[in-house]
Amino acid sequence: MSVPLGYYLMLGGVLFCIGLCGALTRKNAIAVLMSIEIMFNAAILNFVVFWYYLHNGALTGQMFALFAIAVAAAESAVGLALVISVYRHYRSVDVDEMKALKG
């Protein structure tokens, strides 16, 4: 239990940036969604870490993490449904090709 908080924070940060890098670079929409999931988890990890290190008393950290997980799950479900319908229309999930909203 001797792991200092900074490690966890850095871990969270690194994971978040990995997720961000994935979201930025990957061409495939699903890969982007996965990267976003990674970013979500990094954030949730931070919640629990903060709960564990700072406010051990009230369980709000865990509760919040729990709700965050639920929301993330819902989000990924809807996201993937969107990706599927987009695929059906565009015949490809390449993020670059989805530029119908171009200015």
Place this chain on the structure above:
Amino acid sequence: MNIVFLTLSAIMVLGAVLAVTLRNLVHCLLALVVFFLGIAGHFFLLKADFLGAAQILIYIGAVAVLILFAIMLTRNISGTEGGRSSLGGAWWLGVGLASSLAGMMCVFVRRSELVTKLPYGATEEGVVKEIGKLLVTDWVVPLEIMAVLLTAALIGAVVIALEEEKKR
């Protein structure tokens, strides 16, 4: 604990990196599952075992499968990317930004005074019961809203994915 923390986070980081860089999406997914397991592991380490179980149940059980289904539905069965590079257009810009952000975060963490904070006292058992109680008492409103949100998401996902099917 250091060792466990280090190995676990190493695995996790490796999983995340692989999930981001691998060409074959299914392999990415597996890496992602490893990452999720890493996160669950960390939850267990941090004595949030209900969350760990929930994480496993939700992410690995449901989301991973969902993503699998998505992968399979949107591309030819072979699952490979078809030779094209998986990276998008200006990939170097993304990587550069992410790495600079990461560096900056680490610098901030290092400078902030929280870095050396150590956890105090072990938590008592029965966290799960506590969570149950809290859910139904203090957090009942978010719970209900969450219920509504989840049903809405469920129906929305079905409608979006299914809609096209019927019309054609």
Place this chain on the structure above:
Amino acid sequence: MNELVKQQWLIPFLPLVAAAVQSLLPRKARKLSAGICLTAMGASCVLALRAFVGTLGHHEAERAVWNFVWFDYGTTRLQLGFILDPMTAAMALMVTFVGFWIFVNATGYMSDDENFTRFFCFLSLFAAAMLGLVVANNLLMLFMCWELVGLCSYLLIGFWYFKPSAATAMKKAFITTRIGDVGFFLGILMLSWQAGTLNLYDGGNGALEQAGKLAGLHGWFGWSMATTIAVLLFIGAMGKSAQFPLHVWLPDAMEGPTPVSALIHAATMVAAGVFMVGRMFALFTAGGSAEHPTFAMDMVLWVGCFTALFSATIAVGQFDIKRALAYSTCSQLGFMMMALGAGGLVPGQFHLLTHAFFKALLFLGSGCVIIGTHHEQDMRKMGGLRKYMPITFWCYLIGMLALAGVPPFAGFFSKDEVLLVTFQRSKVAWGLATFAAFLTAFYMTRQMFMVFAGKWRGGHHEPHEVRWNMWLPIAVLSVFAIGLGFFGGKYEHYLGVHEEELHGKSLVMGLSVAVGAAGILLGWLMYGRKTMAHAEEPDPLEVKLGALFTCLNRKWYVDEFYDATIIRATMLLGEFWRVFDNRVIDGILHGIAWTAWGVSQVVRWVGDEFVINGGFDAGCEGVRLTGREFAKLQTGRIQGYLRILCLGAVILLVIWYLK
């Protein structure tokens, strides 16, 4: 007399109606057309006779006039009128009587022509025009009929228009008479301008009644107004009566069918000029007296004398039977004009009447000869027709004798009168006239011997005598050619003109008979004794005269002369004006058009280019371009937005870090 004058308009009106009806008839209604024409002419002849009888009973010259208003515009009123006086009646009677018999001959002459009805329609029209001219009391009406007569001569000469020679002849005739008519028209204008009215006799203030006043006014070239008008009118008469400068159309007019020649170029139309001078005699003599006549009278005299001599010489050298007669008509008209010029109104008119009869007789006779010899007109190819066509021979002989001036015939008396009047006036003119008379006798006997004596020189067709409807008219006319001479004395009284006693009467008469006999003797010597054996044999006169004969035959090269000078001049003038039109006028028009276009271009460039495009549009374009540049930012790619987001975050962090 006054009632009669009211029916005067019927005389020209009947042939006019006949012409109208005939023009509507189809081509094959031949007999009907001829019938209508002859009945109309007959009726006019009866009316003219009735009018003539009406004028006989009076002692002095009785003149009845009936004017009516044609139409009036503004204040002036245009009047037309009819006149009935002894001269008119006689002339009308002559025209209708001779015309009638010519029409009868024409039915025979044109019997095998398919345009029979059209021919008789024109004849009726011509008769109507001639009669209108004769009975007109108004110079304008006279002029209108004058023109109509010219038109009819044009149509009739060119009746066979498919013959190119006929076509040119009809145009030539019409144009030369038109040249004369210009003078006539100017005369009319001057007269109407000066006299105020064109009515000849209008109860005192007619044009002729104002002759004295006109004589006082100053006209052109120092002449009195009356003289100038008279000269102008005489120019018209020269054109119509084929006097010297404008005589070239008459020989070519022979292209028309022979009855036409007889009617128009012997009896009526050519006489119109003489009749018009007679009608206007007051104008001619106004301002002058017997001792020093006006310039107009001199002009008429000398033009007439020269024409008579000139034509007679040409007539001698002609081989075409109709052309010889044409030139003899010219010389006889010359005699009439000379008589009028010498102040003898009555001898001129009387010679006109007698000439009409025997010249019509000669022309119809030549018509019979032509039909008899199957359309042969060259005298060298005839000969010996005496035994083939006896009736034609005898009638033709009477006409020849009348023309030559052999005493008992009409020609002697009228020509003698003319010579006597000319003798009074000027001895030189009389001498020339007498030589002309000699030539007349010579070429008529030449013609008689060439045509009727000797043996048939024509082709293998034997000539044959013509049918009754062709020789009857010449028989009737030969009767008048004989009898008319005796009325010479009475005619003076009939016209109511008091001629003073003429001296040297017996000298003139004796000399004229001698001259006639000499001409006949010379003719017999040359042609009677040894008639030509075959067509190609040279003419005996040609043997004698040689080059002079060809001059005579070629009409003294007058046509060539005209071609070389006047016609070329007009052609050049036309060409000049064409070029002028092309260059100058077109040039001006195009110039204007191009300038207009130039101005519009300038406006378009300057106004449109700089003001509108430059300023306003450029502004809008600028706005649109900048808009598009900014739109590029919204690429639609999510990751692009994400990158920008992170960039912002990083920058904020850096700033926060640095602060």
Place this chain on the structure above:
Amino acid sequence: MSNLLGKGMIDGLVVTAKNFVTSYFDGNRKDRLFTYQYPEERMKLPENSRTFPFLVYDGTPDQMRCTACKVCETECPPQCIYIVMERDANGKPLLRPRVFDIDISVCMQCGICAEVCPTNAIKMDCDFERSAHGRFETLLSHLPELLKSNDYYHQIKSAEATRVDATRKPVKKAAAPAPVKPMPTPADILTEDERSAWQRGCQSEIGTGPIVWPPPVVVKKKVAGTNTEQNVSAAPLPTGTPWHDSGIDIAARMELAKDRSLADKLMAAMAQLDCQACGYDCRGYADALASGTNSDFTLCTPGEEETKNMLEKLLKEAGKL
């Protein structure tokens, strides 16, 4: 409540339970637990089951029925039979196979060889235990292995064997000469021009005397010194087929038929077995070849190469090929 959702399921359970339990009590009855412990117990194979063919012999192995006529070899779809005729010292065929191989790895057990065999020499076995270590050497069974007695045939397929025995009658190597055939009509002997000469000959003599048969063959001979031709009747054609004995070798046979007609020479070249492999008997095949109704000269399988070559040579000479 009969169609309560679960009722059918429960009944099923009851049935299986009952069956399960009772199976232990009367388990020994064969019709109950019908499994055969294979190596120890064996099922009796049904009558017309067939695996691979075998050769039948009556009495001693050398009295085999097979006459090496090679019909089964030609008819076998996968062509897995190989037969070589046995010949004695001087090449006389002994009508028995010296070599008779069947490649079991190729044989598809169709039974066609048993059907087409004229002498009921080959039948289908029902022995299936033929496992082998290698694919080549053991699966090629030779004559000794194939030979099985008629009794074994009766043993495995009694009904069929008895039926076959009833139909077979003893095959005697009949030495009797072939029945005298009626003289060949002109149609087969003479070539076109000979026939016409023949007819002319007959016509001239018709009506004068009896029809001479065989008709004197009229041959044109050039009378020496002149160019006219004189009809000379030639000797009648010889008859009989002395070469019809499979014992004489081909050279001798051809010698016997040397100055005979084309059909006779062709017949002499045959294997004289009347084995009907070619679809005729030797006489019929020769006539068919001569008349041109059948142009395939390779059908005499017993005659092998020598017959084929000879037939080809003869037909070429006659201008038929």
Place this chain on the structure above:
Amino acid sequence: MDAIYQLIHDYCPTMPDWLALALAILLPIAIVMGVFLTVFALLTWVERKALGRIQNRRGPNRVGPVGLFQPIADGLKLLTKEDIVPNAADKVVHFLAPVLVVVPAFMVLAVVPVAKGFIAVDLNIGVLFALAVSTASVLALFMAGWASHNKFSLLGAMRGVAQVVSYEVPMVLAAVVVLMASGSLSSVSIVEAQRGLTGWFVCKPWGLVGFVIFQLCAMAEVARTPFDLPEAESEIVAGYHTEYSGFKFALFQMGEYVAAITMGGITVTMFLGGYLGPGCDLPKFGWLISACWFFAKLGIIVVINIWARGTWPRVRVDQLLGFAWKLLLPLSLVNIVAMAVWHFAPNKLVGWVESAVLLAVAIVALVKINAGQTFEKRSYRFTS
């Protein structure tokens, strides 16, 4: 784990601390693994013999006295068989799939209390952990199907995933009833909550219904016969493990059977009172008797499975899913309500009767609603 730790220290104090700790952790796991592997081997034998008997045939009797060594023979055979991997297959995923099938099966074992005081890992979220891990098997199943790049296997995987996912929900809800009754997630506490003569949850009305639902879902979860669509031999060759051979195929079989056993174990712990039995509390051999009770009950569950496999025909896909979503799910929800009613009833009897009536009514109503499910007479398209 602490008790064992103490034991180790007592018997061999000289052992270094970390070694002792490791031993303390690993020993129970090893024991449990060993026990359940042997049970697995026995299970295969028993199943083949029983099915044989049901179908009037003997079943394996060649190898060993009554065919007892047949599993060993199978194992040896599979070990020696050549391991064929289709070249179009996704090598990595193809290799990982069997591992992932087996791992969750064994992980669930960690929380199954085999005997009194004898449990591999005593987590206080034991049951939740078990359920969570069992859902993870879905992933493995799909990976297998997907990796072998074969239509049949993919089809099988799809069916498997659909089946597992749709039967998970009623299973969890059925388990919820037990958790409500026992008040805690740890499996040992659940077992302890079932003490007393009629303490087993199965004796309660909602317990019985919960047991039936849980048992059906367990069978579906493991793809046992009534629901063995994923590897239905007659339709899609061998489902997701078509392209596997040799040891990988053995792993698959092991994973399946072990999962069946563990599911049985959980059913036993939750509904049949785990190791509780009349003699389990004896001091000396109490844990041994409790173990016997546990395995006896486990045997009953296994027999029921085999029995079901022998009798019921395979269920059609739409009926399979319909059954889960339209009958089991509502029934389990009603079951929870019944449990609540029972729990808050003034006294046992009234609670018992009310819940029983409620459940009965619910069952009848649901059956009526789903009556349409019954097979109507089959109509052929092309024949009259």
